[in-house]
Amino acid sequence: MSGIRQPWNLLGEPRCGGILLIGDHASNHVPEDIDLGIDRHLLDEHIAIDIGVADVARHMVNSTAVDAAWLAAQSRLVVDLNRDEHAPGLIPIASDGHAIPGNALSHDQHVARLDRFYRPYHRGLADLLSQARPALILSLHSFTPALATSDEARPWQVGVLYNQDDRAARIAIPLLEAEGLCVGDQLPYSGKLLNYTMNVHAEGNGIPYLGIEMRQDTATGSGAQALWAERLGRICNTVTLKLAI
Numbered sequence: 001m002s003g004i005r006q007p008w009n010l011l012g013e014p015r016c017g018g019i020l021l022i023g024d025h026a027s028n029h030v031p032e033d034i035d036l037g038i039d040r041h042l043l044d045e046h047i048a049i050d051i052g053v054a055d056v057a058r059h060m061v062n063s064t065a066v067d068a069a070w071l072a073a074q075s076r077l078v079v080d081l082n083r084d085e086h087a088p089g090l091i092p093i094a095s096d097g098h099a100i101p102g103n104a105l106s107h108d109q110h111v112a113r114l115d116r117f118y119r120p121y122h123r124g125l126a127d128l129l130s131q132a133r134p135a136l137i138l139s140l141h142s143f144t145p146a147l148a149t150s151d152e153a154r155p156w157q158v159g160v161l162y163n164q165d166d167r168a169a170r171i172a173i174p175l176l177e178a179e180g181l182c183v184g185d186q187l188p189y190s191g192k193l194l195n196y197t198m199n200v201h202a203e204g205n206g207i208p209y210l211g212i213e214m215r216q217d218t219a220t221g222s223g224a225q226a227l228w229a230e231r232l233g234r235i236c237n238t239v240t241l242k243l244a245i
Contacts, residue, residue, distance in 0.1 A: 007117040022125070036100050049076065056229050077103070
């Protein structure tokens, strides 16, 4: 579509053998021509964006802790880029108890949404990786301390997710614990279930990756975000070095 911006933002300069950060849910942007039918304040909540990810990514790129960051340029409520193309909830009609009436799409509208955002995002990422294959991918997400639709406690300050390839996870978990953090191994979600982008672009290409979920109340505010950036930068560097041995 003419005049439509690309569905990602690229910060920094990708480098062969470097570290690439990917943030599938880094934005709460909704294009003006899409009406989700929800209150505007919900776009600042966890249902619309992984709070803290974009700012931590900028800190990491600016400090050269990672070479580049590939960040989604629209909200997960427009389309969830970390789900299989045929998965339920790809274009959610509800999220954590909130209806998303504007996502009740016809088949043609559904396909058009994928053609505009989802497919170009993944094609673009595939092209980037083919041109500048990193030594490590940091897949960065964040999770809410509590869900409105669940009473389950979420005590973990950080979660580490993976599917078949746990090389980086096994190195990173004890490093995160040594930081004094309560670490969830495959918590609060399992990478066996929610790992689409890494399944395709990392595991599918044999690239080691570290899937990190920061609890959002630990990644709010510039000081906390700078701390996460510094911490993850050190850990990613150590993981990369150990993987190379």
